[in-house]
Amino acid sequence: MKKNVLSILSSPRGASSVSNKLSAVILEKIIEKYPESTIVVRDLAKDLPPHLNEEYVTSIFTPEANRTDAQKQSLVYSDEAIAEIQNADIIVMNAPVYEFSITAMLKAYLDQITRAGITFKYGENGYPEGLITNKKLYIAIASGGIYTEGFMTEYDFVGPYLQKLLGFLGITDITIIRAEGLNKGTDEDKENAYQKGIDSILID
Numbered sequence: 648m649k650k651n652v653l654s655i656l657s658s659p660r661g662a663s664s665v666s667n668k669l670s671a672v673i674l675e676k677i678i679e680k681y682p683e684s685t686i687v688v689r690d691l692a693k694d695l696p697p698h699l700n701e702e703y704v705t706s707i708f709t710p711e712a713n714r715t716d717a718q719k720q721s722l723v724y725s726d727e728a729i730a731e732i733q734n735a736d737i738i739v740m741n742a743p744v745y746e747f748s749i750t751a752m753l754k755a756y757l758d759q760i761t762r763a764g765i766t767f768k769y770g771e772n773g774y775p776e777g778l779i780t781n782k783k784l785y786i787a788i789a790s791g792g793i794y795t796e797g798f799m800t801e802y803d804f805v806g807p808y809l810q811k812l813l814g815f816l817g818i819t820d821i822t823i824i825r826a827e828g829l830n831k832g833t834d835e836d837k838e839n840a841y842q843k844g845i846d847s848i849l850i851d
């Protein structure tokens with residue numbers, strides 16, 4: 648079966664990035680399962696998403712016909728990124744942990760794809776309804792520390808945040824893959840942490 652796959656990369660570490668490597672293995676396994684698939688890569692480190700600015704924020708509240716050229720221009724990245732994610736059947740997003748959080752480039756990307764009336768709306772009963780539907784999302788998290796057990800579980804923000812935000816946008820079929828403890832212990836421990844992440848990859 649043919650799938651449209653979107654790979655969203657968000658590490659500043661390029662070839663050294665562990666989450667980029669996890670993403671690459673996830674993509675390989677997706678292609679093994681769906682050999683005819685096509686992959687579009689959006690490398691946020693190579694093409695930084697714009698941060699929200701005044702033009703953008705006023706533009707989204709201005710009817711299209713009344714937007715200034717600057718306001719229209721401020722929505723170009725957002726429109727393209729939304730069309731791209733809407734076109735995907737499977738999304739592979741990596742999420743390296745920096746300062747207990749996602750990287751700023753990933754936050755900027757998420758800001759660009761979260762648009763009232765376009766990627767989410769509030770239904771009649773006031774409940775939010777996500778409008779990016781029928782997607783499978785794999786999130787590859789890489790962290791120096793361990794967050795699934797021990798005292799650092801209180802600092803486990805990245806997975807839960809992405810699950811909530813992307814779920815809010817309608818992406819509810821989410822598998823999280825983690826390589827954690829990458830900076831802990833001996834070189835062998837670090838290698839094992841990476842391998843454990845790779846071994847946990849399952850494509851459904």
Ligand SMILES: Cc1cc2nc3c(=O)[nH]c(=O)nc-3n(C[C@H](O)[C@H](O)[C@H](O)COP(=O)(O)O)c2cc1C
Nearest residue numbers: 658660664665666743744745746747789790791792
């Ligand atoms: C600036 C910086 C901040 C980091 N902050 C954290 C952190 O808060 N928690 C953590 O567990 N690891 C932290 N790390 C370690 C990274 O999570 C680890 O290097 C991981 O491999 C990053 O993913 P990447 O290799 O895909 O960039 C940090 C690393 C850097 C360079």
